[in-house]
Amino acid sequence: MSEAKLVKFKINGQEIEAPAGTMVIKAAHEAGIDVPHFCYHPGLTPDGNCRMCLVEASNARKPVASCVTPVAEGLEITTDSDTVKEAREGVLELMLLNHPLDCPICDKSGECMLQDNVYDHGPDNSRMTEPKMMKPTKDLGSTVALWGNRCIVCQRCTRFCEEVSGTGELAIIHRGDSSVVDVFPGYPLENDLSLNTVDICPVGALISKDFLYEARVWNMKDTPSICTGCSKGCNVEIQQERNQTRRIVPRHNPEVNDYWMCDEGREVFKPAVSEDRLLDYQLRTADGTIDTNPKNAASAIFNGLNQVSANHGTQAIAGIGSAFMSCEELYVFKLLFDGLQTPHLGAFSRPQREAKSFKQFEIPGDPNPNRLGVERILGREALEENLEKILSGIQNQSIRGALIFDDLLDWDLPAEWQSALSQLEFLAIFSLRDRTHLPQHSCLLPATTFGEKDGSMLNGEGRLQRLRIATQLPRTIRYEHEILQQMQQELGMRSKVVPPSALFKEMGKAVWPQLEISTIRELGDQGIQVESPTENPQRATVS
Amino acid sequence: MTTSTASPPETQQTQAPTGEKKKSTGFKFKTYIPAVITGLWNTFKHILKLDGHKTFTLNYPEEKLPVKKGYRGEHRLKKDELGREKCVACFMCQTVCPSVCIRIIAEEAPWEDRDKRPAVFEIDMLRCIYCGMCEEACPCDAIELTETYNVVATNRHAKVYDKDRLLSN
Structure with a gap:
């Protein structure tokens, strides 16, 4: 073209x-x-x-x-x-002949193209006097429901299933004014992109069962961000109402996800709003009581780690981040543990899965949004070699204290890690859920997750993209990067706590010196390709 | 006080319709007796209701003024003929409400004839300005403002009316 x-x-x-x-x-x-x-x-x-x-x-x-x-x-x-x-x-x-005009109870109302177009260009009355056609209302699959009456037979959804997902479940059945979209008997709409049909449906004929009656669209506020469900880093719009994320919809980015995203990515906000989310700090003090004041978190971790390093040497402490942390958090994390003079720096990541390929969309096999960021900032060996070293170090008791990040959505620590971590003298965990099965933790700290952080992530294709804050943190929680920076302050490495945008400046100079990105704003809504997706350069680490 | 000593013109007119100006400076006038008697007679007429005058005050809690048509008091959620709420949780009232006092959480209705109903429907009566916009916006005629105006509460929470309270209003 x-x-x-x-x-x-x-x-x-x-x-x-x-x-x-x-x-x-x-x-x-x-x-x-x-x-x-x-x-x-x-x-x-x-x-x-x-x-x-x-x-x-x-x-x-x-x-x-x-x-x-x-x-x-x-x-x-x-x-x-x-x-x-x-x-x-x-x-x-x-089009309005058989349309039920049930806008008040239709979930599409407010973003409905028929509503908008009739308002702008439509006739002011209808000459229809006969009763309207009745079409079925039913489930098309586990994610999508059909309101047949509302269908205007535009065939966007059937074309999507043929051209983008290539699965072809949907078809138009019947003729004339009885036409309606439907699935073939015994072949429900079950593909990993099914909810895109709901997004592109211009009316409320296809409705997401997960979002059904959750909110009215005009009450929600949009924040452009990226999905943190996998290494693709689809550009999304986070829609929240009353500080609670209600829905995630894809945002157009021709370089990453085009107009689409997968169904799994739409659930990535669930841990943030789930009921078993950890909301309180649990800092175990020397006399055995539990302190919940977030202001004491940094000093509690710092003193704990310092104690271990005083008793057993600096080699006895380890830091394990995760591939769900933003680049800024990883950068502060790296600097902090360099300052603590320990080589034991690892990062948890979710295990690889099978990549899924559709006609015009790929779901990568790497379910970690910032694996490349970890490789670039902590070093390539952080994800596997270092983790193994740390695990064996804990098992043979050469490592006695650790700070770990366990914010990998629904991922659970493997059994060998759980038993190993319980042997530690001092353990601080940033976690999304209350890990009551880890009795030995000294400090349990609530982690922040999708839609709550500002920062950047490097997707699997080497594209640096911006995360934005859609919902404010629960009052009891503080950002991880703030706590890490406060620990740096205790070490004397930092004079004051700065926001992620300032961290980005520092990081940009240190990690990508050849690129002239000075502010996080330059990433814009579409991100910047900082590494070539095809070639595989020898990735340097922060020195 | 100064006005009464200077000139009581009404008594003068009733006493002396013929216009005898000399009499106004006479003994009768100076003692005020006819004026006082006239005034007292007026008072007793009202007390004994001899002139057919109406009483305007009401013994409020026992007696109440009839409420005018269109009065906007507390809200009511209407029920249909089967006793179910008519509301379909379309959020129109919540959207139009200028004081943001309506909170709705929708859920799937268990009935055949409709899809949606409110699981939670709360109105904060302390925020409400009783403008009646919710009533106007409602496409199902499910909410209306009643003539009730005198419900009190001893704490703020009691003035946040939930669905059952609104249905029984």
């Missing part, structure tokens, strides 16, 4: 240039001219079945569907003539 020659044409008298082969609707949208549509989706092949995008073209007698009309030299398009307006009204009146 990039080599295609540019053609000049006009929309509403406005001179526009677009590569040959571009459809008129795309060129119009890029020029900021609104052309209402239903079946057209930039991520799918054009279909031209809804007839909503009708425009007048100089090379046709009747209005043409702009989503299937390629641009041509000298073409003149009119999108606001009376003919076009009349055509739109007619199309919308027909």
